[in-house]
Amino acid sequence: AKESGRGCLRRFDPEMEQRLRLRQSLEADLRGALARGEFEVHYQPIVDLAGARVVCCEALLRWRPHGRGLVPPGSFISVLEEIGLIGLVGAWVLRTACADAALWPEGVRVAVNVSSAQFEGDALVGVVEAALRESGLPACRLDLEITEAVILNDDAAIFATLHRIRKMGVRVALDDFGTGYSSLSYLRRFPLDKLKIDRSFVSGLDGSHAATSIVQAIVTLARSLDLRTIAEGVETQDQLDRLCRLGCDEVQGYLFSAPRPNAELPAMLHRIDGA
Numbered sequence: 050a051k052e053s054g055r056g057c058l059r060r061f062d063p064e065m066e067q068r069l070r071l072r073q074s075l076e077a078d079l080r081g082a083l084a085r086g087e088f089e090v091h092y093q094p095i096v097d098l099a100g101a102r103v104v105c106c107e108a109l110l111r112w113r114p115h116g117r118g119l120v121p122p123g124s125f126i127s128v129l130e131e132i133g134l135i136g137l138v139g140a141w142v143l144r145t146a147c148a149d150a151a152l153w154p155e156g157v158r159v160a161v162n163v164s165s166a167q168f169e170g171d172a173l174v175g176v177v178e179a180a181l182r183e184s185g186l187p188a189c190r191l192d193l194e195i196t197e198a199v200i201l202n203d204d205a206a207i208f209a210t211l212h213r214i215r216k217m218g219v220r221v222a223l224d225d226f227g228t229g230y231s232s233l234s235y236l237r238r239f240p241l242d243k244l245k246i247d248r249s250f251v252s253g254l255d256g257s258h259a260a261t262s263i264v265q266a267i268v269t270l271a272r273s274l275d276l277r278t279i280a281e282g283v284e285t286q287d288q289l290d291r292l293c294r295l296g297c298d299e300v301q302g303y304l305f306s307a308p309r310p311n312a313e314l315p316a317m318l319h320r321i322d323g324a
């Protein structure tokens with residue numbers, strides 16, 4: 050009866066079974082990806098509005114499975130987190146980004162995304178120290194981008210880790226700001242340097258008064274807390290003009306450049322800074 054029951058399930062839900070099989074092969078592919086050298090780090094410029102030049106590049110992970118095209122992280126970062134590989138891959142991203150950035154012009158920092166899972170345990174401080182030491186990149190040229198999931202844990206150990214990282218001279222940005230649930234009191238207590246305004250508010254700027262009010266409120270809040278603001282996902286000149294008027298400090302988006310491989314960075318900087 051069990052047998053036929055299983056057979057029944059199979060017949061009834063072939064889609065679910067196919068999803069499960071896809072997921073298992075994705076996991077298997079991801080487990081070997083680091084050793085096979087299939088990961089790449091691409092960089093997207095962040096432009097300072099006052100100086101009209103590139104002051105930072107965000108490191109964004111890409112996966113190129115053998116024989117296939119480039120895979121963006123939306124579909125695999127969460128899997129890396131679930132199978133416990135984000136620590137290893139995250140450390141590789143940090144080392145790679147610091148090594149690349151050490152050869153960039155001195156005025157250009159690098160920003161690296163750190164998953165909340167990387168704050169579990171006490172490895173992160175050592176990983177950051179090692180990446181800086183091996184690359185020779187000064188700490189003041191590294192930013193870490195964390196999400197609200199990190200600070201929502203409200204954990205004394207995480208608080209201490211962030212303090213130690215900032216004491217080295219590394220700056221910390223709160224990513225995707227406005228999409229989560231962080232209360233204003235968290236913002237005041239947590240050791241942060243920057244707020245990144247989520248793309249959903251930036252893309253709303255064209256038509257929506259609500260989005261304009263939200264961005265205005267974030268900029269005002271950030272100023273009162275002495276935090277810099279970075280708007281992500283800027284795609285149009287109109288959005289850029291509005292962000293300028295609203296007093297945003299830095300901008301990032303396809304209007305300037307999509308994320309590109311490190312080899313293309315000199316040309317990208319030349320094009321943007323020279324414009």
Ligand code: C2E
Nearest residue numbers: 109110121122123126142162163164282283284302303308
């Ligand atoms: P994020 O940190 O919010 O990164 C910004 C995302 O917006 C990137 O997607 C970037 O390519 C995209 N983007 C930039 N400008 C524009 C624009 O003008 N229009 C539109 N439509 N999109 C734009 P990407 O590279 O696919 O990364 C997705 C997310 O994956 C990131 O979101 C970040 O949360 C995560 N991620 C990427 N690399 C890493 C990493 O090394 N470690 C960790 N933990 N997470 C990463």
Ligand code: CA
Nearest residue numbers: 107162194224
């Ligand atoms: Ca980010």
Ligand code: CA
Nearest residue numbers: 224225245281
């Ligand atoms: Ca972001």
Ligand code: CA
Nearest residue numbers: 225247248281
């Ligand atoms: Ca985002």
